[in-house]
Amino acid sequence: xxxxxxxxxxxxxxxxxxxxxxxxxxxxxxxxxxxxxxxxxxxxxxxxxxxxxxxxxxxxxxxxxxxxxxxxxxxxxxxxxxxxxxxxxxxxxxxxxxxxxxxxxxxxxxxxxxxxxxxxxxxxxxxxxxxxxxxxxxxxxxxxxxxxxxxxxxxxxxxxxxxxxxxxxxxxxxxxxxxxxxxxxxxxxxxxxxxxxxxxxxxxxxxxxxxxxxxxxxxxxxxxxxxxxxxxxxxxxxxxxxxxxxxxxxxxxxxxxxxxxxxxxxxxxx
Amino acid sequence: xxxxxxxxxxxxxxxxxxxxxxxxxxxxxxxxxxxxxxxxxxxxxxxxxxxxxxxxxxxxxxxxxxxxxxxxxxxxxxxxxxxxxxxxxxxxxxxxxxxxxxxxxxxxxxxxxxxxxxxxxxxxxxxxxxxxxxxxxxxxxxxxxxxxxxxxxxxxxxxxxxxxxxxxxxxxxxxxxxxxxxxxxxxxxxxxxxxxxxxxxxxxxxxxxxxxxxxxxxxxxxxxxxxxxxxxxxxxxxxxxxxxxxxxxxxxxxxxxxxxxxxxxxxxx
Numbered sequence: 001x002x003x004x005x006x007x008x009x010x011x012x013x014x015x016x017x018x019x020x021x022x023x024x025x026x027x028x029x030x031x032x033x034x035x036x037x038x039x040x041x042x043x044x045x046x047x048x049x050x051x052x053x054x055x056x057x058x059x060x061x062x063x064x065x066x067x068x069x070x071x072x073x074x075x076x077x078x079x080x081x082x083x084x085x086x087x088x089x090x091x092x093x094x095x096x097x098x099x100x101x102x103x104x105x106x107x108x109x110x111x112x113x114x115x116x117x118x119x120x121x122x123x124x125x126x127x128x129x130x131x132x133x134x135x136x137x138x139x140x141x142x143x144x145x146x147x148x149x150x151x152x153x154x155x156x157x158x159x160x161x162x163x164x165x166x167x168x169x170x171x172x173x174x175x176x177x178x179x180x181x182x183x184x185x186x187x188x189x190x191x192x193x194x195x196x197x198x199x200x201x202x203x204x205x206x207x208x209x210x211x212x213x214x215x216x217x218x219x220x221x222x223x224x225x226x227x228x229x230x231x232x233x234x235x236x237x238x239x240x241x242x243x244x245x246x247x248x249x250x251x252x253x254x255x256x257x258x259x260x261x262x263x264x265x266x267x268x269x270x
Numbered sequence: 271x272x273x274x275x276x277x278x279x280x281x282x283x284x285x286x287x288x289x290x291x292x293x294x295x296x297x298x299x300x301x302x303x304x305x306x307x308x309x310x311x312x313x314x315x316x317x318x319x320x321x322x323x324x325x326x327x328x329x330x331x332x333x334x335x336x337x338x339x340x341x342x343x344x345x346x347x348x349x350x351x352x353x354x355x356x357x358x359x360x361x362x363x364x365x366x367x368x369x370x371x372x373x374x375x376x377x378x379x380x381x382x383x384x385x386x387x388x389x390x391x392x393x394x395x396x397x398x399x400x401x402x403x404x405x406x407x408x409x410x411x412x413x414x415x416x417x418x419x420x421x422x423x424x425x426x427x428x429x430x431x432x433x434x435x436x437x438x439x440x441x442x443x444x445x446x447x448x449x450x451x452x453x454x455x456x457x458x459x460x461x462x463x464x465x466x467x468x469x470x471x472x473x474x475x476x477x478x479x480x481x482x483x484x485x486x487x488x489x490x491x492x493x494x495x496x497x498x499x500x501x502x503x504x505x506x507x508x509x510x511x512x513x514x515x516x517x518x519x520x521x522x523x524x525x526x527x528x529x530x531x532x533x534x535x536x537x538x539x
Contacts, residue, residue: 020537023537024537027538031361035357038353038354038358039358042354042355042358042414042418043351043413044413045411045415048410048415049410049415055409059405059409084310085311087303088308088311091300091304123525127484127521127524128521129484129488129520131488131491132501132517132520135501135505135513139324139328139505140322141321141324142321142324145312146311146313146317146321149311149313192287215396215397215398216398218398218401219398219400219401222400223502226311248397251397252393252396256392
């Protein structure tokens with residue numbers, strides 16, 4: 001500091017590099033173009049909009065009061081079926097996804113072809129919506145709960161497998177190397193080395209998917225795959241809005257309850 | 271331990287791998303439940319096998335996919351409408367999620383406001399977009415608008431819930447520092463809150479675009495516009511070859527979107 005004052009360096013600090021800024025600006029511009037183009041070209045029939053407030057009021061006045069007598073008659077059984085579909089579907093997905101995610105984890109299976117195969121199954125499972133899975137399974141197995149369970153399961157395999165596979169890849173090497181050094185067979189390394197490390201992640205992914213599946217299984221009935229959606233569909237087709245209102249209220253309370261249950265369990269296991 | 275007194279009684283060593291009873295009970299419970307529920311739902315192996323027979327016929331009718339020109343045109347307009355629905359609903363849904371998320375954040379809003387915002391979010395989140403679009407089809411008629419409104423609602427449910435969590439996790443010191451300069455509420459928002467949470471918010475928005483694209487292909491089943499309507503019509507008419515063509519288009523679109531959203535998220539990290 002005793003020397004002559006340092007000559008000020010002409011330098012401007014920026015948060016992003018030029019290429020980062022160009023990439024960001026491109027995305028902003030593309031987003032703007034996409035939004036403007038979509039709003040301008042999308043087909044909206046303005047005549048329908050004029051009476052929208054009246055229609056909405058009409059909708060709610062038809063929904064209330066609910067047709068409570070309908071609950072014990074049909075909704076209760078349909079609701080239980082929905083819960084079973086969601087839960088069984090989740091369990092089936094766990095059973096199918098578990099071995100696949102061991103195949104997908106690059107630190108457990110050291111074979112790029114098997115890794116890729118498992119990843120491919122996950123991606124294709126996730127890119128088909130559960131309603132589309134339901135359409136396919138209803139065509140194959142006919143309407144009913146079986147199609148619902150299978151569609152929930154097939155949609156969930158990708159989700160569970162991807163998240164659980166990532167948890168496996170983050171497993172610590174130490175315990176696994178220790179077990180390998182004792183000469184433990186691969187199956188024991190899996191059960192005593194990997195599993196204790198990833199078990200909390202497993203249950204947490206399972207709960208998360210179960211929560212989502214409760215929501216999804218409520219609509220599967222619209223295409224005939226069983227559950228409360230079947231009751232909803234017939235109420236809609238008959239324009240019994242007081243039944244529709246009751247079904248929606250039931251779905252809402254079940255979803256809120258599930259969320260409370262899953263968050264309580266999750267706080268306990270993590 | 272190696273210098274233990276031989277006079278003391280030897281303590282039995284604890285097992286190397288103690289039994290985890292909670293998890294064992296959970297497994298047994300799951301297995302029992304599976305047996306019970308399978309019998310309740312009348313899921314049987316025989317039914318499954320009969321289904322597989324049907325499945326072979328179904329697949330035979332699906333192949334080869336139908337690429338006739340008139341079908342392709344129908345699919346093109348449907349897909350385009352689905353993309354438009356996804357873009358518009360993500361834009362407005364994400365835009366509206368920002369104030370709703372800030373209102374729901376407990377560290378920024380007074381208790382009554384955050385509770386009412388949370389209740390609204392819970393209502394938005396609990397219904398599948400397809401159910402919401404049934405209601406909007408009744409309110410605003412058939413067509414893309416019903417789908418857009420339904421997806422705006424579900425986007426708001428998802429994005430504002432996670433955005434509120436992001437805001438609650440942010441660093442309070444920067445907010446205090448800006449507040450200490452005498453900044454107004456809006457200045458605190460713009461200079462202390464937004465810079466901390468913006469990157470995560472963009473990530474949520476991109477994720478939501480991805481999810482809206484998936485759902486915009488579905489709202490058409492109940493009249494909400496997009497590719498879902500031709501898909502469902504073809505399905506009900508047993509035109510399974512057209513169904514396959516549409517499914518291939520949807521899957522292609524979703525895979526493309528997934529790749530693009532991964533790219534965008536990396537840019538904004």
